[in-house]
Structure formats: structure tokens, C-alpha cells
Amino acid sequence: MQLNFKEIFTAFMVLFAVIDIVGNIPIIIDLRKKVGHIQSEKASIVAGIILVFFLFLGKSILNLIGIDVNSFAVAGSFILFFIALEMILGITLYKHEELSAETATIFPLAFPLIAGPGSLTTLLSLRAEFKTENIIVAVFLNVIVIFIVLKTSTKIERIIGQNGINIIRKVFGVVLLAIAVKLFAHNIQALFNIN
Template sequence: MFNIKEIFSITLILFSVIDIIGSVPMVISLRKREGKIHSGRATIISGVLMILFLFLGQSILKLFGLDVESFALAGAIIMFIIAMEMILGVTLFRDDPDSKGSGSIVPLAFPLIAGAGTLTTILSLRSVYDSLNIVSGIIINLVFVYIVLKSTNWLERKLGKSGFGVLRRVFGIILLSIAVKIFKENLHFTS
């Protein structure tokens, strides 16, 4: 049953976790490296991932013998490497000529938009909110993600080269902090 208050709450929670505004410097860097970002493809793939994870997430993880913490740790490691690239201005991932254009999927659709944080949040929301309201919140966020992805050229022109460099490093540090936080919260030692 549609509940506007629930949809609003879910939308705000997912907006803060997805943090597409904070990912703009990474998106611009990715576009420069790849040549082009397929905004529609990235938005649709991340949406499919989120909705599939809403309904099948725990079952998929169990199928592979994984828990949510392991999934979150893997996403945190990828985010850590991306953040290091942003901060240091280096490329740690070797460019594979056969994978040109795949940047719309990895790392854009996953893990930047539909990352471990987003997917584990969706699993948590499912225990509190109605699935229909969660899907509505996901769709509202995807519309905003698409608009931001389409606006990166304009944003880059407004920021300029030096503004983009500063912003990229600042958001790299923020992304690094988020990766460390996810890593710390999901790392459990057994004795």
C-alpha cells in the first residue's frame, strides 16, 4: 500500500547512501577515461540490481554461501581503490582495451550507485517498510541519478579544471572514509 510518508523517508535514506552528488568527480574521471558514460544504461542496471536485491538479496548471498558483511567488505575494498585513484590522481586499475565502455557498469552502476552500502540498506529497509514503497523510493532516486549523470558535462564546465581537481580529491577522501567505515562496521574477527 502506497504511503507518502514512508516513500519520502525511504527516498531520503537511499539518497544519502547512494550519494550521487558526491560521486560526480568519479563520474567525470570515469567519463574521461572511458570516453563516454552511458547514463541510461548505468541507471537501469543499478535499478535492476537494487530491485533484485530487495526481493532476492538474502537468497542470492546464501546461494553463494555469503553473508551481508562479506558482501559489504568486498564493496568497501573496491570503493577504497577508487578513492585512492581520486586522491592520488593515478590509475590503479589497468585499462583493458576489450572493456572500453564497461565503466557504465563497473564501477558506475556497481559499486558507486548500487553499491554494498545501498544494497545492504535496501535489505534493512525491507524489514521496516512495505516493498512497494521501497520500489517507489528506488525509482525516485534513479530519476535523480539519471539527471545528475546527464549533467556531468555541464557541471565540469562550471567547475573548471582546477575546481574539478580539488573537488575530486575532497570527494576521494570522503569516499575513502565511507569505505573505511563500511570495512570497520563489517569486519568481525572470530576467535
């Protein structure tokens, strides 16, 4: 097993941008107000398990329904593209479900807010390009960041402020947009065997 720090850093940044835990702080605070308490450890661990599970079994599930990783990665690049547009333009394309008080830590926080369609698609897209061990390290690092953000979400909002959160979202939106274009270009070439 050989870890590649460039791959780990890139995979970490892609997942960090897609999960957008900092941009989700207002949703987390709203959730905390509604249900009183969020179990940060449980939410982080469950999200991490879902991500790693999908990293390993996602390809088998796709094979079962007859879809190759490159096709899925191209589809994933479209999802990333639209998530990036949401972040940059401040629009909502993805409709959030109503929040449930009883199971708020697992649903909607761990899934689909953290380990949602965007991050799961991204994992398979990354797997088409990077080594699995590097992606696992990137997932683990993201889980740590998620835990820290969940624990300190109220403080972060006070320090950064709403404008700061909006700026961070837009910056990561542009990064994500560039990644989506790169992912699309790389996998469309593999799909049609263009040299």
C-alpha cells in the same frame, strides 16, 4: 513501511560517492566524443534496475555460495577503501576495459561505470545496516542525479572545470574513506560477536 530520512540521506551520500558520477564526467564526455550520442534515460534506467535487482537478489546469491552479509560487507568496506584512495590520491587501481562503440549506453556506461562492483558491494553492505525501502529511495534519487549529470555533463564540465571536478572527487573520497572505516568496524563486530 516507514521511511527514515537520515538513513535515506546517508545511503544516498554513500552511493553518490561510490558511483562518483561527477568524477566520471571526463569519461562520459570522452565516451560521447567516441560514439556521438549517449542515451541518458536508457543508461540511468538500466543502472537503476541493476542496482535494485542486486539489492533484492544479492543476498540470495551470496547464500547460494555460502557467504553471509557481514563477510560481504567487510569485503565491501575494503573495496570502498580502495575506491576512496583512488579518489583522494588520484591513482588508478581499477583497470577500465576498452570502450565499445555499439553498446556504449549499456556497457560500459550503465555497467560497470555506474552500477559497478563498488556500488553493488555497497548496496549489500548498506542492506546489512539500513532498511530496504530507505535504500530503494536512495537508489532512485541517485538515478535521477545520474540522469541529470548525463544530460548536462558538457555544461557541468564547462562550469566547474577540471580543477573543480578534482576537488569534488577528493572531498567525496575522504567521506567515502570514513564510511569504509565505519562499515568495516560495524560488520567486523557483528562477524566476531564483539560487544
